Amino acid sequence: MQIAYLMNTYPVTSATFIRREIAALEAQGVSVRRFAVRPWDQQLVDDADRQEQTRTTYLLAPGGLRLVLLTMAESLRNPRGFWRAAKTAWTLYRNAGRGALVRHVAYLMEAVHLKRLANGCTHVHAHFSTNTAAVALLCARLGGPGYSFTAHGPDEFLDPGAASLGLKLQMARFAVAITEFARVQLALAGGMGIWPKLHVVRCGVDVTDLRPAPPPATDAPFVCVGRLCVQKAQEHIVAALADLHQTHPQARVILIGDGDTRPAITAAIARHGLGEHVELRGWADNAAVKDALSGARALLLPSFAEGLPIVIMEAHALGRPVISTYIAGIPELVDQQTGWLVPAGDVPALAAAMRACMDTPPEELASMGAMARARVEAAHDVTRNATDLKALFSRYV
Known part of the structure; x- marks a missing residue:
């Protein structure tokens, strides 16, 4: 054939x-x-x-x-x-x-x-x-x-x-x-x-290549992977992080990817005074993305429109919870057992989900990660x- x-x-x-x-x-x-x-x-x-x-x-x-x-x-x-x-x-x-x-x-x-x-x-x-x-x-x-x-x-x-x-x-x-x-x-x-x-x-995804990572460190950052564009809504991540800093000033975000909205995201970072807390890495190869997700507290993906992003499967396979939006096919993989889903475009809800993730005990994060891994093994x-x-x-x- x-x-x-x-x-x-x-x-x-x-x-x-x-x-x-x-x-x-x-x-x-x-x-x-x-x-x-x-x-x-x-x-x-x-x-x-x-x-x-x-x-x-x-x-x-x-x-x-x-x-x-x-x-x-x-x-x-x-x-x-x-x-x-x-x-x-x-x-x-x-x-x-x-x-x-x-x-x-x-x-x-x-x-x-x-x-x-x-x-x-x-x-x-x-x-x-x-x-x-x-x-x-x-x-x-x-x-x-x-x-x-x-x-x-x-x-x-x-x-x-x-x-x-x-x-x-x-x-x-x-x-x-x-x-x-x-x-x-x-x-x-x-x-x-x-x-x-x-x-x-x-x-x-290749589940044999994506082995569950060790529990995240206490200062582990949130990681977002994807094209920088309106559809992915990374500007809302910056606004939500500014809200989160009122209670968790140590929180950090790493953005991996590039695209049309990079200038707007850079301007938002400067406007909120988050230059030391948001890192724009640009595009990265598969190994670098895997390392970043393995060291993350959770994957952030507050998209307005998606199918079902591969990076969610990768994060789950690595034992990491996901914070995303309940649109399209995302709820078919992510729910309250493996992460947090918020309405698309709701910055306060996104900040609340990030705060909840920061406050979740390590053993509970590990349990969520194990469930996430099992779902990817079964369906992806x-x-x-x-x-x-x-x-x-x-x-x-």
Whole structure:
């Protein structure tokens, strides 16, 4: 069985879970060929990601003129298949609305190139239901292999009509949701008629590599890992820490990641006088993130919108509680037994959760960490989840 994995931008520092998923499938005998629309435009910090980049074929690599020539050749060599794909691309464009014509012409050209490159593959699996699923759909309409996709959220579910999510589900062999919440969103987009081919396969981590860490030190900091952006709401962490300092002036926060809101976060740190209590580390490789989480009191992730973040699974696997928001799939893993959930955007509630964590005795934190570890072992072991995914490939392909 040879599967083509299709991503938009790959590898990416914030999406190492795809690399782990591919590796787990290959360990179980599945041959995986890696395709992406384009490489990441930032520097990769992890050696494993840099090696993965050399294994990936990029659909836009030949350049615009070469893709046009390949598309013209496909239209002459495969007129019936090309007409099917062109009509489907037009439908996708009309659903998307104004300003999307060039983008959907590009999808068609990418699909032509994918069909050519994926010769010998029996199936295409796309990560995310956005442009990669559109390219996989058009490739199948050209006469290429059938496809499936994994939906994560949250952006994928914002406007399912414009994204033609129902059409992508209808044409797919099957679809994977990473949480029960995501499966419901797919059913809302595609109708209950497609429910039988919707399957939950949760993202996973290597639990053998993430051993439970020793109990946190009394001065252990809170750690937040993720892209610095409005969606992740790190500015609220700074405001909550200022509140927490009224009773716990020793509390500290480490922010790992980078992004658009870094200047605003830096300004908030200065405004609250927390320069010695908040550390901005930028992007870090997997080993550095693991070390930071192992030394943390708890993971902080007060997001406004998520699917189910991998870093929550990593923190739980290391025996650390999590402070997050009860949105999307997060409550499927985190509850009062393994952490604290607060309303998204509620800074006083976030500060109260941080205060409760600071006041929790070490033995109780250890108990929460043990429960968290057990949940990850049961539901988010990447090897077990790859077995489930392999079974779906075997069943539908």
